Structures are given as C-alpha cells and as structure tokens.
Amino acid sequence: MLSKSFVSASLEKTTWEKAVPAPYLRRNFCLDTLPQRAVLSVCGLGFYELYINGLRLTAGHLSPYVSNPDQIMIYDRYDIAPYLKTGVNTVAFLLGNGFQNGFDGEIWSFDQAAFCSAPKLAFYMELETDGVKSCFEADENLSCHPSPICRDGLRAGEKYDARLEIPGWNLPDCDLTGWTPAITVPADKGEAVYSCCKPIVSTREIKPVSITREGDAYIYDFGENNTGLTRLNICGTPGQHIVIDHGEWIENGIFTQRNLYFDGAIMGFPSPENPKYIQRTEYICRGDGVETHIPTFTYYGFRYAKVTGITEEQATPELLTFVVMSTKLESRGDFSCSDETLNALQEMTRRATISNFLHFPNDCPHREKNGWTADAALSAEQTMLNFDPEDNYLMWEMCICRAMDERGAVPRIIPTGGWGYTAHNGPAWDSVLVYLPYVCAVLRDDLRCAREAASSMMRYFTYLETRMDEDGLLAIGLGDWCAPKKEYMPSLRYTDSVYAMDMANKAAYLFRRLQQPENAAYCDGFAARMRASIRAHLLTDKAHTIFDNGSQSAQAMAIYYGLCDNQAEKEAAFAELLSQIALHKEHMSTGVLGGRVIFRVLCDFGYQDLAVKMITRPDPPSYGYMVQAGHTTLCEDIVPKCSSFNHHFWGDISALMISYIAGIRINPTFAGADTVAISPVFPTGLRYAQAYHETVKGRIEVRWERCSEKIMLKLTIPEGVRGDIIPPAGYTVDGETTKEAKSGCYYFARKDACV
Numbered sequence: 001m002l003s004k005s006f007v008s009a010s011l012e013k014t015t016w017e018k019a020v021p022a023p024y025l026r027r028n029f030c031l032d033t034l035p036q037r038a039v040l041s042v043c044g045l046g047f048y049e050l051y052i053n054g055l056r057l058t059a060g061h062l063s064p065y066v067s068n069p070d071q072i073m074i075y076d077r078y079d080i081a082p083y084l085k086t087g088v089n090t091v092a093f094l095l096g097n098g099f100q101n102g103f104d105g106e107i108w109s110f111d112q113a114a115f116c117s118a119p120k121l122a123f124y125m126e127l128e129t130d131g132v133k134s135c136f137e138a139d140e141n142l143s144c145h146p147s148p149i150c151r152d153g154l155r156a157g158e159k160y161d162a163r164l165e166i167p168g169w170n171l172p173d174c175d176l177t178g179w180t181p182a183i184t185v186p187a188d189k190g191e192a193v194y195s196c197c198k199p200i201v202s203t204r205e206i207k208p209v210s211i212t213r214e215g216d217a218y219i220y221d222f223g224e225n226n227t228g229l230t231r232l233n234i235c236g237t238p239g240q241h242i243v244i245d246h247g248e249w250i251e252n253g254i255f256t257q258r259n260l261y262f263d264g265a266i267m268g269f270p271s272p273e274n275p276k277y278i279q280r281t282e283y284i285c286r287g288d289g290v291e292t293h294i295p296t297f298t299y300y301g302f303r304y305a306k307v308t309g310i311t312e313e314q315a316t317p318e319l320l321t322f323v324v325m326s327t328k329l330e331s332r333g334d335f336s337c338s339d340e341t342l343n344a345l346q347e348m349t350r351r352a353t354i355s356n357f358l359h360f361p362n363d364c365p366h367r368e369k370n371g372w373t374a375d376a377a378l379s380a381e382q383t384m385l386n387f388d389p390e391d392n393y394l395m396w397e398m399c400i401c402r403a404m405d406e407r408g409a410v411p412r413i414i415p416t417g418g419w420g421y422t423a424h425n426g427p428a429w430d431s432v433l434v435y436l437p438y439v440c441a442v443l444r445d446d447l448r449c450a451r452e453a454a455s456s457m458m459r460y461f462t463y464l465e466t467r468m469d470e471d472g473l474l475a476i477g478l479g480d481w482c483a484p485k486k487e488y489m490p491s492l493r494y495t496d497s498v499y500a501m502d503m504a505n506k507a508a509y510l511f512r513r514l515q516q517p518e519n520a521a522y523c524d525g526f527a528a529r530m531r532a533s534i535r536a537h538l539l540t541d542k543a544h545t546i547f548d549n550g551s552q553s554a555q556a557m558a559i560y561y562g563l564c565d566n567q568a569e570k571e572a573a574f575a576e577l578l579s580q581i582a583l584h585k586e587h588m589s590t591g592v593l594g595g596r597v598i599f600r601v602l603c604d605f606g607y608q609d610l611a612v613k614m615i616t617r618p619d620p621p622s623y624g625y626m627v628q629a630g631h632t633t634l635c636e637d638i639v640p641k642c643s644s645f646n647h648h649f650w651g652d653i654s655a656l657m658i659s660y661i662a663g664i665r666i667n668p669t670f671a672g673a674d675t676v677a678i679s680p681v682f683p684t685g686l687r688y689a690q691a692y693h694e695t696v697k698g699r700i701e702v703r704w705e706r707c708s709e710k711i712m713l714k715l716t717i718p719e720g721v722r723g724d725i726i727p728p729a730g731y732t733v734d735g736e737t738t739k740e741a742k743s744g745c746y747y748f749a750r751k752d753a754c755v
Contacts (some may be wrong), residue, residue: 005184007025007138009023011118014103022094023094024092026169029088029125029136031127039125041077042093044098044119045120046297047063047064048095048119050078054170060328061299062359063076066359069115071191072398072402074395088173091123093123095120099415102154102155104154104156107262121142123138125137139182142182144182147164148160153298159283163239165286196394200299204324206226206322207322211316213315217307222303223303226302226633228299230305230322234310235289235291239285244320245277246301247304247306257278259645260279260366294323303632330387331386334346334386335654335691345624346657348632353379353386354387359392360395360399363649364646365646368644371414372412373400373410374431377429378652379649398452400456401453404456404459405421407463412425428479428496430477431499435506441509442670451514454514461523471533472532476492479494479593480553480591480592482592501561508521534547544575551590553593553598555573557597574605581610586614586617587622589621658691662690664678664702671722674720674722676700676722677723677726678724678725680713682711700715701714701715711748712745713733713746715741724741733747734746
C-alpha cells in the first residue's frame with residue numbers, strides 16, 4: 001500500500017539564515033512470531049535513510065527518486081522479513097531536505113516551490129503470518145530527535161557535528177528521553193507510484209594523485225573530474241572543525257569555484273555578507289580516536305577538494321578518498337581505436353554521461369544538478385549505446401509528462417518547482433518528451449516510455465499549433481546553444497521548426513508502434529506542414545540549397561533531418577556545408593544542435609577523414625582541444641571557459657564512433673531491435689577500430705584493421721540478430737556490394753583496386 005499519511009519531526013524548515021538539523025524518526029514494534037511476509041513501502045520527501053534493527057536497508061544514495069511531489073511521489077518497496085526478530089524490533093529513518101526543501105536552489109526558484117516544506121515521511125508496513133495480516137503506517141507514534149547532521153542541502157552540502165551523535169539511535173533499546181512525537185502533516189498532491197528505476201550507488205574509489213598547500217589549506221587532486229563524495233578519515237581533536245570545498249578547476253595554480261557560481265553574475269560569491277556556499281562538507285570531530293565520515297544527503301561534482309582546519313601532519317593521502325557515485329547503470333557498449341584522442345573522447349563522454357546520471361540525466365553534477373531537457377535529448381542515443389538507462393528513463397518520462405502545464409508546455413528543467421515554462425525551453429529542449437521513448441523503442445523495442453508519453457505527445461503538438469507564427473513556424477526558446485560565437489547560430493525560428501518537424505516524425509513512428517494510426521497520421525501531417533513552411537520561408541537561396549543563414553548547423557541539420565527534396569539538393573546543400581567548413585579553416589562553428597549531426601552528415605557523404613580531423617584537432621574550437629587542455633570530461637562549451645567542465649550534451653560523438661566508425665547500426669530500417677547493419681567507415685588516419693554493443697539478443701563485436709591494401713573486419717554476432725554488412729561507398733566486401741551479417745572475417749577493398 002502506498003500510504004499518504006505523512007509525518008514530520010518539525011514544521012520549521014532549513015533556510016540560509018537558520019539551519020534545522022536532519023531528524024531521526026523511529027518506532028518500536030513487537031513480534032511474538034516471525035512473519036512469513038513483511039513488506040515496507042516508503043516515501044521520504046526529500047530524502048530518507050531506512051534502518052531495521054540498526055541495519056541500513058536504503059535502496060540507494062539519495063532515495064527515493066527525485067520528483068516534484070505535487071505531480072508524482074515516488075515510493076520504494078522493501079522485503080524486510082529477513083531482518084526481523086521475535087520480540088522488540090525498530091524501524092528507523094533519517095530524513096534530509098533534498099528536493100522538498102530546496103533552500104539552496106533559489107536560482108531556479110526551488111525555495112519558492114508550492115510544495116516546499118520541512119522533510120516528511122510516509123510509510124506502510126504490512127506483516128502476514130499464517131494468512132493473518134497486521135499493518136501500521138507513519139503517525140504520532142514515531143519518536144523524533146535532531147541528528148548530528150546540522151544542515152543539509154542538495155547543492156550546498158552538509159555540516160555534521162560528531163559530538164551530537166546518539167549511539168544506538170536506531171536500535172530497540174535506545175533511551176528515548178528527550179525524543180518528541182512526530183507531527184502529522186498534509187500529503188503533497190502528486191500521484192503515488194512505486195519506483196521502477198535503478199538506485200544511486202558507489203561504483204569505485206579514487207585516492208589523491210597529489211596534495212599541495214595553498215595558504216592554510218590543502219588541495220587534494222584526484223586526477224579526474226567525476227561525481228560522488230569525499231570520505232574523511234581523521235584522528236582529530238575534540239571540536240576540530242574541518243571544511244572541505246569541492247570544485248573542478250585550478251585557475252592560475254589556485255583552487256577556485258568561480259565557475260560554479262556562474263562567475264558571480266547569477267549566484268553571488270560567498271562572503272561575510274553573503275554566507276551562501278556550494279559543495280561544502282563541514283565536520284566537527286568528537287576527538288576520541290579515528291573518525292570516518294561521508295555526507296548522507298548530497299553529492300558533488302569535482303576533481304579537487306580544498307581542505308581547511310587540518311594540520312600539516314593530518315594532510316595525508318589517507319585523509320580523503322573520492323567515493324565515485326552514479327545511478328547503477330551497467331555498461332552496454334564501448335569503442336576504441338588507434339587514435340588516442342578519439343579514445344580519450346570516448347572515455348570523457350562515458351565519464352560525463354555516467355557522472356551526470358543520478359536518478360535521471362543532469363546538466364552538471366556541481367552547480368545545478370538539474371534535469372535540463374535538451375541535454376538528455378541530445379545525449380539519449382549515445383547513452384543507450386553505452387549504458388542501460390531505460391528503467392530510469394521510464395521513471396523520468398513519468399515526471400516529464402506530469403510536468404506539462406495546462407497549455408501543454410514543457411519546462412526546461414524536470415523536475416521543477418515552477419521555474420522554466422516561459423523561456424529557454426521550446427522544441428529543441430522539449431524534444432526529450434519524444435526522444436527518450438524513441439531511442440528506447442528503436443534500440444531496445446521497449447515501448448514503456450512511448451505508452452507513458454502517448455497522450456502527452458498529442459497534447460504537446462496541439463500546444464505547438466497555438467505557438468506558430470503567420471508562416472507556420474516556431475520560435476519559442478533556446479536555439480543552437482553554446483556555438484563558439486552567436487553569429488554562427490542559425491535562427492531560433494529555424495532550429496525550433498526543424499526540431500518540431502523531427503519530433504513529429506519520431507512521434508508518428510512511435511504511434512505506429514503503439515498501433516494508434518490516427519495519432520500517427522496527425523503527426524505525419526504536422527511534420528509535412530512544418531517541412532513545407534521551412535522550405536517556403538527558410539530556404540533562403542533555392543538555387544544553392546542554402547537554408548536560413550547557411551551556417552554549418554543550418555546546412556547539416558537540413559541534410560540530416562530531410563529538408564532536401566532530392567539528391568541534387570542534398571549535394572548542393574552539402575557543398576555549401578563544405579564551403580562553411582573551409583571558411584572556418586576546418587573548425588567547428590556549430591552549437592550543440594548542429595554539433596550532433598554535422599559529423600554524421602560528413603560520414604554519410606564519405607568525408608569521414610574531415611570529420612575525424614575536425615573532431616581531433618588540438619586547436620579550438622574542437623573536441624580535441626578539450627583533451628589537449630587536460631579535461632577528463634566533456635565541457636559545456638566547445639571552447640572551454642568559465643562554465644561547466646562536466647557536461648554530456650556534446651556526447652553524440654560516442655554514437656558516431658560506435659555506429660559509424662565501428663559500424664554497429666541497430667535497427668537501421670526500423671524492422672526491430674534484433675536487426676543490424678554493419679556499415680563502418682574507414683578514416684585513413686586509423687589503423688584499426690573496434691566496438692561492442694549488447695543488443696536485445698546478445699553482444700555484437702566488431703573490429704576492423706588495415707592489412708596491406710585491404711581492410712579486414714572481424715564480426716561476432718549473436719544468434720537471433722539479423723542484418724547485412726554494407727561497405728561504404730567505393731568499397732566492396734569480399735567482392736560483393738553486401739553480405740549477410742554472420743560471425744566471421746570479411747575483407748573490404750576499394751572497387752578501383754578490384755580485378
């Protein structure tokens with residue numbers, strides 16, 4: 001049962017001006033005999049930790065799944081029978097602010113959300129013995145007490161005073177003197193549902209690669225930008241106050257969090273007058289021996305940790321350990337080749353993707369921790385090729401659909417407390433509504449997201465009808481974000497309209513899979529009308545097939561999304577794209593929207609050498625410059641500056657490497673996720689390339705390498721996967737134009753080299 005009987009320890013909520021400690025809540029219950037069945041469902045708003053008889057059972061770090069509780073409330077379910085005993089038992093909880101009290105998210109108005117309150121808890125325990133059931137839920141019988149967590153915030157961090165610990169607080173024989181009864185509080189308005197997603201877990205640990213002194217502080221460098229927490233291990237003195245700040249940037253040799261505060265322009269830098277901070281752990285020692293501590297209700301994105309309040313003798317490598325955390329996604333694919341820059345970029349993409357995936361795809365793990373919609377849409381295909389996110393995508397799709405307002409508009413971040421509906425969204429960002437179901441359907445034959453989103457997709461296209469201008473075009477929110485210069489960006493009218501058309505095409509595919517022909521026909525018609533309007537008003541030079549401003553993004557998007565009527569137009573549009581690339585001396589000039597498609601288009605036209613050159617070149621703007629500059633994750637800007645150094649929305653190059661360079665293309669003709677085309681391209685600078693992907697029927701492995709005048713490809717393909725080996729233009733495979741894809745070795749040769 002999903003109880004909506006909520007309790008809190010207090011009605012007072014934490015603010016920057018006054019901290020309210022995270023509360024302990026607990027209750028004893030007696031069992032004469034052990035039940036055959038014992039199930040506990042829990043909803044903690046914001047986060048909770050669960051203990052049965054002192055044993056931590058919490059599903060994962062930061063449970064439950066983060067949502068807007070006025071739209072949807074997520075419950076976890078536990079089988080607690082193995083942890084019960086005859087006699088007195090204790091169920092106990094520790095509650096954190098999380099999303100319920102986002103006092104540290106004021107930039108996005110989380111502190112003003114209608115649901116904002118002190119953390120609250122609902123649970124329902126059902127016990128069954130010999131067919132007889134008994135149950136109880138959260139009520140005033142829970143006893144409450146402040147914990148040693150003096151302040152906690154998802155973005156701010158956590159302050160812990162070990163002197164305030166209560167030994168055995170979650171055990172049956174705890175002395176409850178000074179504990180107070182829980183307070184019943186109203187439930188939030190959202191629908192109650194069970195979580196269907198994978199939890200956040202620790203995945204590995206990293207020791208510091210260097211420790212340097214900076215004034216009275218010590219800078220710990222862990223060698224890579226990632227996500228998680230630092231575990232403190234110290235033998236301190238009573239009351240010793242240790243502060244650990246976390247960041248991803250050493251600027252001119254000095255630790256800085258300047259980029260995390262948006263350079264002070266949006267979030268003021270901390271000062272005596274502005275005591276607001278971000279990504280900080282504070283720990284006050286008991287002073288009775290070795291103490292170990294890791295925060296409970298937050299996480300950080302960082303490479304460096306700045307530690308103050310310790311002595312030189314305490315500044316050892318053992319003091320701090322980087323505990324890496326993310327949603328428990330399993331690896332589903334990977335790529336490597338003879339080019340070390342491409343290998344580094346694959347690793348950076350995977351690290352950026354996984355370190356930004358905590359419950360759902362985030363835009364950055366340090367300053368925002370928000371579910372920016374376009375980031376996830378742009379990255380969805382490569383995420384599905386590299387990992388297994390579909391369960392968490394389904395949970396997030398539920399949140400996306402419920403976040404739509406009465407008009408059908410989608411906010412730019414999900415979940416939101418109300419911010420993001422009026423600007424900086426629009427079709428390129430809202431595309432997440434359709435793109436997540438689409439990649440799940442195409443790459444996995446998983447229609448759960450599509451079923452969840454079906455009615456919302458129709459609402460959305462109806463909404464877009466109300467936003468069209470007199471030419472039948474759209475210009476609502478953000479365009480080709482993070483282009484090197486604004487003048488390189490195509491018009492918002494162009495990118496929004498192209499994305500709306502593509503969303504409609506993808507939605508039509510999904511509706512056909514769902515056997516909803518009327519909705520599919522409507523989306524087909526919407527896409528056709530939008531395409532006609534784009535060609536009528538944004539094909540600015542018909543003679544040369546130049547769209548909009550003729551930029552790299554405009555031309556690449558026109559070709560990739562099917563705006564050209566025939567092959568002659570495609571070739572003319574491509575010729576203009578090449579001229580734009582030449583104009584920029586073979587550098588990228590796209591933002592993220594054009595950046596996702598430009599290299600695919602180059603490879604489709606046989607210009608894979610140019611694509612690889614543009615990607616790997618060491619001077620900006622390029623991906624290779626990120627590698628050259630020493631970054632270990634993809635950056636927000638293609639020319640890194642004072643912004644995020646851990647973003648995943650440039651990550652489609654990983655899909656390019658797996659699907660184009662290695663040639664593993666899943667479901668290329670929409671015949672099912674158990675079909676494949678092995679269709680590699682062969683950049684002349686590569687000696688070999690290899691990739692694997694776990695399909696719905698098993699693992700495909702591809703490796704090609706140059707040998708003499710030919711290229712040998714070794715393919716391992718599982719039983720039940722059907723498809724063809726298709727050589728690139730100008731090549732044959734074993735002397736033929738196509739071959740049936742079976743495990744074995746194949747030889748590619750240029751047609752002009754064949755006898």
